[in-house]
Amino acid sequence: MTTETKRFVLVGAGGIGNWLASGLVRLLEWKYPGSGLIIVDGDNYEEKNRERQEFTKLGNKAVVKAHELIPQFPNTVIIPLAKWVVSDDFSGVQADEDAPKITASQLLNENDIVFAVVDNFAARKIIFDAASKINNIDVFTGGNDDELFGSIYHYQRRDGYDVTEHPVNFHPEYENPPDKNPGELSCQERSEIEGGTQLLATNMAVASFILGRVQKTIVLGQNPEESEIYFDLGLGKSEPYNRSVTHNNQYTTV
Amino acid sequence: MENNMNSGAAAQSSGMANVRFGVYNQPSNIAGKTVQEAREQFSKLWGIPTDAVAYKGKDKLDENYVIQASDNVEFHRRAGEKG
Numbered sequence: 001m002t003t004e005t006k007r008f009v010l011v012g013a014g015g016i017g018n019w020l021a022s023g024l025v026r027l028l029e030w031k032y033p034g035s036g037l038i039i040v041d042g043d044n045y046e047e048k049n050r051e052r053q054e055f056t057k058l059g060n061k062a063v064v065k066a067h068e069l070i071p072q073f074p075n076t077v078i079i080p081l082a083k084w085v086v087s088d089d090f091s092g093v094q095a096d097e098d099a100p101k102i103t104a105s106q107l108l109n110e111n112d113i114v115f116a117v118v119d120n121f122a123a124r125k126i127i128f129d130a131a132s133k134i135n136n137i138d139v140f141t142g143g144n145d146d147e148l149f150g151s152i153y154h155y156q157r158r159d160g161y162d163v164t165e166h167p168v169n170f171h172p173e174y175e176n177p178p179d180k181n182p183g184e185l186s187c188q189e190r191s192e193i194e195g196g197t198q199l200l201a202t203n204m205a206v207a208s209f210i211l212g213r214v215q216k217t218i219v220l221g222q223n224p225e226e227s228e229i230y231f232d233l234g235l236g237k238s239e240p241y242n243r244s245v246t247h248n249n250q251y252t253t254v
Numbered sequence: 255m256e257n258n259m260n261s262g263a264a265a266q267s268s269g270m271a272n273v274r275f276g277v278y279n280q281p282s283n284i285a286g287k288t289v290q291e292a293r294e295q296f297s298k299l300w301g302i303p304t305d306a307v308a309y310k311g312k313d314k315l316d317e318n319y320v321i322q323a324s325d326n327v328e329f330h331r332r333a334g335e336k337g
Contacts, residue, residue, distance in 0.1 A: 016337035119336045143334030149276070150334040169312045171333055179335070198336050206337060230276045230331060237277040241328075247311070251272035251281065251326045 005035040006218075009107065011085055011127060012117040013041040013061035015198055016142060018053045019207040020115055021065055024214075025073050031219060033075035039066050040107065042084035042099055042183060043190075052200045081107075084183025085118075087126045092184035101183055104130030108137065113218060115210065116141040122177035122184075128155055128166060135160040138224075140213060141167075142206040146197045148233035150206045153243075154213050156224050164227040164243045205233055269323030275300045276331035285323040289315050292327060306330045 008024050010017055021039060028035040041061040045053065055064050066080035083100040085107060086093055093101070104126045108114060116127045116139055124141050131139045137157050144150035156163040168174040182190050209229055217224040225247065226240035269285040273292055278300045284292050289308045296302055306329045308315040321327055 012337065014337060117337050121333075121335060141333075143337045145334060145336065151276075151331075153333065165312065167333070170309065170328075170330070172307060172330065173332055173335075203337060206334065232277045235277060239274070239277045239279055241274075250324045251270070 004032055006032045007036045007038070007109065007112050009038045009040065009112050009114045010117070011040045011107075011115065011123075012119070013039055013065045014043065014049070014117075014119065015052045015203040016117040016144075016206045016210075017041070017115070018055065018061070018065060019204050020117060020210060021069065022054075023207060023211045024115070025069050025076055025078065027211075027214065027219070028076045029073045034077075036077040036079065037069075038079050038081060038107075040081040040083060040085060040102070041065075042082060042101070052198060052203055084181070085123055085126060086181065086183040088130070092122075092181065094184065094186045094189075099183070099187065105133070108134060110134055111136050112138075113214070114139045117143070117206070117210075118182075119143065120177065120179040120181060121171075121173045122179055122181040125168070125174045125177055126181065128168070128174065131155060131157065132162075132166055138218065140210045142210050144198060144202040144206050146199070148199065148202055148235075149231070150202050150209070150233075151228065151230045152206060152209045152213065154217065154224050154227040156217070156227070162245050164224055165245055167228075167243075170228070170241075170243065201233055205231060209238075271321050271323060271325040271327060273327050273329070275302050275306070275329040284327075285321050285325070287321055288317065289319045289321065289327065290317040292321060293317075293329065296329075302329045 039062040043061050045055045060082040062080035062082050066078045070078050083102040086101045088103045088105050116124045131137045139155040142152035153167050216222050225242045225244045227243040228241040231238035271285045272281050309328045
């Protein structure tokens with residue numbers, strides 16, 4: 001046990017985030033007691049979510065999840081934020097939309113460890129872009145398709161410099177997101193978004209891969225060079241990609 | 255930055271290079287081939303979309319780029335979106 005404390009910011013408490021919350025709070029409770037876990041989500045748990053998500057009652061995901069965890073983990077400060085994360089200029093936000101919102105810049109602080117497990121590239125990009133203006137920060141993200149494929153990415157900055165590349169450098173879908181941030185949509189538009197036919201196993205695998213990276217790079221302080229990992233549970237394969245800014249990108253045979 | 259040039263005298267027209275797409279990773283004797291030829295060779299096996307951008311590091315590669323020995327050529331795999 002250490003006297004060091006951390007501030008984890010979990011954005012998204014749905015298919016991946018609800019499992020990730022269970023792992024992160026345990027890490028904080030026993031490894032970094034006195035730390036904070038901020039859970040951010042503007043969405044609600046609904047009956048249809050039970051197939052892949054664990055919750056004890058219906059209601060806002062951040063609030064419900066926090067209220068479940070608080071009595072179990074007294075050495076961790078758990079704070080729910082029932083808000084959608086939007087860009088600093090509120091670009092794209094519907095004029096008549098009054099759901100609670102917080103900008104990414106308001107949310108993120110120096111030395112935060114952020115988990116962006118929302119189900120769209122647009123919101124993740126907002127978080128990565130805000131993080132790119134912070135000197136010391138780690139942002140982990142991950143997602144999956146409707147079957148057994150998933151991927152995670154770790155963006156790290158130290159002393160004002162990128163240690164790993166901003167994911168926009170490898171992913172056009174972050175440069176020009178094909179989807180919309182739910183925080184920008186009207187209530188009606190949000191209600192029409194379908195979760196698809198995602199699988200519990202893949203959601204949990206994304207959460208597990210992220211927890212593995214946290215163990216290696218945050219707890220053990222090791223180099224985050226394998227900062228992007230693709231996996232396919234059907235094939236039983238995973239593949240790490242070195243996204244360090246110093247990587248020479250040469251293939252060498254041993 | 256888009257890379258459609260080879261490095262002149264350093265260009266190597268044969269040898270091993272690495273091709274990657276998502277979970278797939280295959281060292282292959284493809285130096286000297288173009289990106290388009292590499293795509294054709296691996297697309298059916300791995301399901302590489304015809305519009306998947308090829309990268310060498312952060313650099314986007316033109317379809318006519320001639321792959322060099324020791325290159326790591328990565329065909330873009332869209333990240334997992336949902337969760």
